[in-house]
Amino acid sequence: MNNTEDLIKQYLKQNLGSSDKTPFCLSDDILLGFLHNDLAEADIERAEKHICGCGFCLSQLNLLFEAQKKPKEEDTQVPDYLIKKAKGMVKDKEKIKKRRIKKVFYLIFAILSFILSFFIPRYFMQFLVLTLILGLAWVFESEGGRTLIMVLDSWRRHSHDDDDEISRRLKDRFKTPHK
Amino acid sequence: MNEVKLISRCLKRDKKAWDIFVDKYSKLIYWSIRKRAAASSFELSQDDIDSIFQEVFLSVLENKRLLQLKEEKAITSWMAVISFNKTVDFIRVKIRQGQRLVPDEMIPAASDCRQDSSYKELMAVVKSALATLSPRKRMVLALNLLNNRTHQEIAEMMSISINTVSTIISRAKLELKQELTRQGIKNYERK
Numbered sequence: 001m002n003n004t005e006d007l008i009k010q011y012l013k014q015n016l017g018s019s020d021k022t023p024f025c026l027s028d029d030i031l032l033g034f035l036h037n038d039l040a041e042a043d044i045e046r047a048e049k050h051i052c053g054c055g056f057c058l059s060q061l062n063l064l065f066e067a068q069k070k071p072k073e074e075d076t077q078v079p080d081y082l083i084k085k086a087k088g089m090v091k092d093k094e095k096i097k098k099r100r101i102k103k104v105f106y107l108i109f110a111i112l113s114f115i116l117s118f119f120i121p122r123y124f125m126q127f128l129v130l131t132l133i134l135g136l137a138w139v140f141e142s143e144g145g146r147t148l149i150m151v152l153d154s155w156r157r158h159s160h161d162d163d164d165e166i167s168r169r170l171k172d173r174f175k176t177p178h179k
Numbered sequence: 180m181n182e183v184k185l186i187s188r189c190l191k192r193d194k195k196a197w198d199i200f201v202d203k204y205s206k207l208i209y210w211s212i213r214k215r216a217a218a219s220s221f222e223l224s225q226d227d228i229d230s231i232f233q234e235v236f237l238s239v240l241e242n243k244r245l246l247q248l249k250e251e252k253a254i255t256s257w258m259a260v261i262s263f264n265k266t267v268d269f270i271r272v273k274i275r276q277g278q279r280l281v282p283d284e285m286i287p288a289a290s291d292c293r294q295d296s297s298y299k300e301l302m303a304v305v306k307s308a309l310a311t312l313s314p315r316k317r318m319v320l321a322l323n324l325l326n327n328r329t330h331q332e333i334a335e336m337m338s339i340s341i342n343t344v345s346t347i348i349s350r351a352k353l354e355l356k357q358e359l360t361r362q363g364i365k366n367y368e369r370k
């Protein structure tokens with residue numbers, strides 16, 4: 001690179017090398033329109049006038065241009081867990097439907113079993129146990145049940161060193177003062 | 180399945196379509212996040228990239244803008260735009276929280292610049308010489324010298340011919356040289 005180019009480059013680096021987005025920056029639509037040659041002549045001129053003096057828009061335009069080409073493989077090894085997480089944002093509707101049907105099934109049969117326990121006294125205990133089982137199954141199928149399990153699991157795992165202190169403080173709080 | 184149909188089914192929360200969409204655009208989004216951060220001189224941790232990555236896909240599900248686009252090229256560009264914007268927003272928040280930019284060796288810090296009056300004078304001459312050029316010419320120069328774009332790439336970006344690009348660059352350099360000479364700066368040497 002010769003001296004003249006070097007001078008221009010230095011000047012440009014100082015003035016356009018790094019820049020934050022400002023309220024005057026071009027909108028995404030305009031930048032994309034410029035890149036795809038979809039703008040009217042007047043808009044092109046306005047865009048050029050801004051871009052030549054704005055480091056942010058210049059870098060944005062460059063990046064958009066590069067993005068249109070296929071990113072190089074070595075630059076883009078996306079971790080599998082990220083892709084899996086992104087895919088998990090949309091749940092399988094069929095699975096959700098089946099889960100809902102299962103929940104309703106548990107609830108209906110739990111209620112039915114409870115009612116039957118009164119009509120068939122001979123099997124009262126059996127129907128009650130069945131009601132309990134179906135009721136628990138219904139609870140654990142629901143989101144609330146799963147949250148409860150997570151909370152209990154987390155509490156079980158946490159350190160119990162402070163438990164005595166917490167229980168002592170609770171007892172003190174409810175002690176009535178002696179006269 | 181064409182792109183428009185794919186997007187439409189994704190927005191209706193079709194699992195299969197969504198999986199195809201994620202597979203198709205995850206590389207572009209990942210690349211865009213990292214490139215934008217690098218261009219903004221900010222170092223993102225893997226957790227940061229992961230967060231932005233998820234936010235981009237979330238915004239696709241919540242924003243029906245993509246439905247208005249008809250061509251694959253436009254959709255690709257728009258996905259890149261969303262990724263860039265999410266990255267910029269994230270960086271802004273981080274900067275407000277006190278995280279610093281990575282010092283960029285390419286950008287001379289103010290304290291590194293030679294502050295002697297001759298250098299300042301030189302830069303002032305360059306500034307005034309460049310100011311005589313039209314915005315289009317200045318943009319061509321910036322793309323070539325600052326962003327290292329080839330003449331072909333500049334021609335594609337600005338929808339002008341390669342010959343025009345080459346002419347602009349060579350004339351601009353010549354004009355600047357003449358301006359420097361006119362200002363009495365004949366032998367500028369790199370120190």
